[in-house]
Amino acid sequence: MFRRRSGRALAAIALLVGLAGFSSAPAAARIRPIPPTPQPPHSIVRGPHDEGVPLLMYHVLNVPPPGAPFPELYVRPSDFAGQMAWLARHGYHAVTLDRVYDYWSRGWALPRRPVVVTFDDGYLTDYTVGMRVLLRHHWPGVLNLEVRNMRSPTGMPAWRVRNLVAAGWEIDAHTITHPDLTTLGAAQLWHEVDGSRRIISREFQVPVDFFCYPDGRYDAAVIAAVKRAGYVGATTTNYGLARPNGLFTLDRIRIDGTDGVAGFASKLDDVRG
Numbered sequence: 193m194f195r196r197r198s199g200r201a202l203a204a205i206a207l208l209v210g211l212a213g214f215s216s217a218p219a220a221a222r223i224r225p226i227p228p229t230p231q232p233p234h235s236i237v238r239g240p241h242d243e244g245v246p247l248l249m250y251h252v253l254n255v256p257p258p259g260a261p262f263p264e265l266y267v268r269p270s271d272f273a274g275q276m277a278w279l280a281r282h283g284y285h286a287v288t289l290d291r292v293y294d295y296w297s298r299g300w301a302l303p304r305r306p307v308v309v310t311f312d313d314g315y316l317t318d319y320t321v322g323m324r325v326l327l328r329h330h331w332p333g334v335l336n337l338e339v340r341n342m343r344s345p346t347g348m349p350a351w352r353v354r355n356l357v358a359a360g361w362e363i364d365a366h367t368i369t370h371p372d373l374t375t376l377g378a379a380q381l382w383h384e385v386d387g388s389r390r391i392i393s394r395e396f397q398v399p400v401d402f403f404c405y406p407d408g409r410y411d412a413a414v415i416a417a418v419k420r421a422g423y424v425g426a427t428t429t430n431y432g433l434a435r436p437n438g439l440f441t442l443d444r445i446r447i448d449g450t451d452g453v454a455g456f457a458s459k460l461d462d463v464r465g
């Protein structure tokens with residue numbers, strides 16, 4: 193807990209420094225801090241605290257270019273904005289996975305209708321579109337960062353990740369090079385799982401509590417490595433509500449380019465039963 197708090201304090205300092213004068217990072221001037229998380233003792237849940245929570249899974253927020261190899265990974269910016277507005281209209285509040293974990297493990301209350309908005313890999317549009325839209329609602333996102341994407345022209349350079357942290361985002365690990373982890377030997381598996389956590393926490397001075405399996409591929413050896421590296425949970429591409437009885441195989445709800453707002457709404461309604 194202490195590490196998490198200190199991560200937020202550092203994020204606040206980073207924000208102030210950013211506002212004070214990084215003219216090379218103009219987007220920083222528009223970032224407003226997320227309101228502070230309600231703290232105990234006034235927000236402890238009495239009784240069970242094991243409700244499932246929807247974790248939304250996004251990749252690129254853009255129109256797919258002609259011939260894009262994986263067009264289903266693209267969600268149009270207008271659709272994403274409409275989907276977030278739909279959530280707000282229906283009483284949802286986006287939170288981080290760390291907050292969901294605090295609720296499951298300690299009973300710290302979540303807002304009504306919690307939802308987690310996750311972005312896999314680290315595409316530039318998750319910053320240029322995702323953060324901008326979420327800030328309208330004063331919501332954080334969760335970035336599952338593939339470390340290599342900090343060096344890609346269509347990726348997420350470190351200064352942008354820093355701004356996401358300052359805007360209240362959680363940064364989780366999604367390996368260094370996005371391999372199929374079930375095919376790796378023990379040393380390479382450890383390098384990808386433990387190494388990505390170390391790089392992200394050192395670079396951004398934040399706790400990295402969750403891991404996201406590349407392409408949703410995992411087996412018993414992969415899960416064991418994720419646990420040994422110190423993560424408290426991991427997200428998959430399995431469809432459903434995330435529940436605390438499967439912390440290392442958390443289900444998510446994939447949102448793709450064909451959903452629009454209506455398909456998005458029916459996915460959420462269906463999964464909640």
Ligand SMILES: [Zn+2]
Pocket residue numbers: 312313366370405406407
């Ligand atoms: Zn991925």
